Amino acid sequence: MAYLYLAIAIIAEIFATTMLKDTNGFSVLLPSLFTIIGYGIAFFMLSLCVQTIPTGVIYALWSGTGIVGIAILGWIIHKQVLDIPAIAGIILILTGVVVIKLFSKTVV
Secondary structure (H helix, E strand, O other): OHHHHHHHHHHHHHHHHHHHHHHOOOOOHHHHHHHHHHHHHHHHHHHHHOOOOOHHHHHHHHHHHHHHHHHHHHHHHOOOOOOHHHHHHHHHHHHHHHHHHHHOOOOO
16 A cells, blocks of 8 residues: 555646646646645655555655656656757666665565
């Protein structure tokens, strides 16, 4: 169940961060509410994960996957262009997430 909670936390965080751009400094109501609710769900789900998975591993998986997801959605939704160094860095982050998940003995 911890990985289901983590997946929900990642999706909620990606959603909230993607909506953050549309809040216009929290001056637009609906995106602001979506952002706050998304982060609330993300942190609640993370609080459930830390009961069985080490915090450092959860944070690495959550933030690494979130960075990749947000970069992809920023490109698709907001037309934010990434240059080669940014893409290379994101690939390295994703590689790190895969290494943790596949090879780390601290992952339950």
